[in-house]
Amino acid sequence: MPRTPSLCIVVLALSVIACKATEGDASPTNEPDSGTPETPDAAKPDDDAGPAYTLLPSAKAKQVASGVQSTCALTTDGAVRCWGGSDHGQLGNGAPFESDGSPVPVQVKGLTSGVQMIDVGGDFACAVTAEGAVKCWGIDETGQLGTGIAYTDTRTQASNVPVPVKGITAGAVAVAVGASSACAIVSGGNVKCWGLDEAGKLGNDSPKLAGDGLPTFVPPVDVVGISGAVQISVGNRHACAVLATGALKCWGSNSRGTLGIGTEDPYKGIPVDVTALGTTVVSVEAGENETCAILKSGALKCWGQGDDGYLGDGATGIIRHVLLPQDVLGATAGATSISLKGFACAALSGATRCWGKRAEIGTADVDGFETYAPAKEAVGLGTGSQAVSVGAYHACTFTVSGAIKCWGRNGQGQLGNGKPSNGGTARDSQPVSVLSFP
Numbered sequence: 001m002p003r004t005p006s007l008c009i010v011v012l013a014l015s016v017i018a019c020k021a022t023e024g025d026a027s028p029t030n031e032p033d034s035g036t037p038e039t040p041d042a043a044k045p046d047d048d049a050g051p052a053y054t055l056l057p058s059a060k061a062k063q064v065a066s067g068v069q070s071t072c073a074l075t076t077d078g079a080v081r082c083w084g085g086s087d088h089g090q091l092g093n094g095a096p097f098e099s100d101g102s103p104v105p106v107q108v109k110g111l112t113s114g115v116q117m118i119d120v121g122g123d124f125a126c127a128v129t130a131e132g133a134v135k136c137w138g139i140d141e142t143g144q145l146g147t148g149i150a151y152t153d154t155r156t157q158a159s160n161v162p163v164p165v166k167g168i169t170a171g172a173v174a175v176a177v178g179a180s181s182a183c184a185i186v187s188g189g190n191v192k193c194w195g196l197d198e199a200g201k202l203g204n205d206s207p208k209l210a211g212d213g214l215p216t217f218v219p220p221v222d223v224v225g226i227s228g229a230v231q232i233s234v235g236n237r238h239a240c241a242v243l244a245t246g247a248l249k250c251w252g253s254n255s256r257g258t259l260g261i262g263t264e265d266p267y268k269g270i271p272v273d274v275t276a277l278g279t280t281v282v283s284v285e286a287g288e289n290e291t292c293a294i295l296k297s298g299a300l301k302c303w304g305q306g307d308d309g310y311l312g313d314g315a316t317g318i319i320r321h322v323l324l325p326q327d328v329l330g331a332t333a334g335a336t337s338i339s340l341k342g343f344a345c346a347a348l349s350g351a352t353r354c355w356g357k358r359a360e361i362g363t364a365d366v367d368g369f370e371t372y373a374p375a376k377e378a379v380g381l382g383t384g385s386q387a388v389s390v391g392a393y394h395a396c397t398f399t400v401s402g403a404i405k406c407w408g409r410n411g412q413g414q415l416g417n418g419k420p421s422n423g424g425t426a427r428d429s430q431p432v433s434v435l436s437f438p
Contacts, residue, residue, distance in 0.1 A: 060402025066391030067120035081105035085412030088139035089160030103413030121177030135162035142196035148219035166219040178234030189228040192220035200269030201252030235286030246279035257323035287340025300331035308357035309372035329373035337387035350383030360408030379430040405431035
């Protein structure tokens, strides 16, 4: 007999980040979020989905960002919703640390309207508010939330609600989140970065020793020699910015040719020009040890670590470092979005195609574990994909209708379709719809 679904609303108790009170600290409260919808719909997707959850009212997406265990979306009215794992507060809704998270979108506390953009990295996320402030939430073990507060034995190294980044209270137009650091574009196109200061990836020319990975707890620092930045991306150990002129600058680790400058120096503590691309760049994406850029022509070029198909050039070498930008096969026009985190996906002429050392490419019928060039279109998306975002083992895209589709591992609910984690082993090899979006 079919199982009769029961209505059960999950109520998440709010917890408080434990910090030592100092002047200027932002201390989250446990007051209910006034932006939480009063009459949400309770729904259960199907008989295999487990218990019912409270769903937010349907809204259209205008951005999606995937992290290691979670995903967040920005709605067309500027609200931020997140779903998936929340052991470090990645959902930003005040749920207790080490909780099971949520397999459906939940409202991020205080970010209910007017948000300009979001990004998600290694278990933390940041947003640019309507006022141009930057707020971040999630893990804070290396200062990646930008509060500038040194740790003490009494301070929890995470925040389950958004907290202000020190010194960026207005004027920010973009934010980019990496594995353990973040950067923002502020007034005049200047760039500020904060978090783990290794391999020069904060771009402020601080002295570094080989292998130095000590965190910093200073407020955001100015990246040297950049103005007129219009787009930015932060990877594991490097970052890049596109200027209004179309020029590209990168800084940080270059041990695998990640900076695209034709050499394999250990790192660059200040931005260097990627001269091979001239002034043709419209956007850039920094990954683990590789970088890709979309050109004005719509062509896609990548460089850095070429192992296991990461660069999409069709080469199958196991240890291969590509020091200068080169073409991605089948992507010489029509690219509008690119995302990298261990594998890569791009929106190409509205279709989503993926490649690299992961099985999470959305087609379910690719032989082998590595895909050396953009694969067949992800199933069920057609040509309606506007932009794609890759997590550690999952990916999501939002369509022209404002819907969000995700695929890959779902052990923490990061696909947002309300299905149970099956002990952390759940996955969907083809795109599934995220609930609370059309």
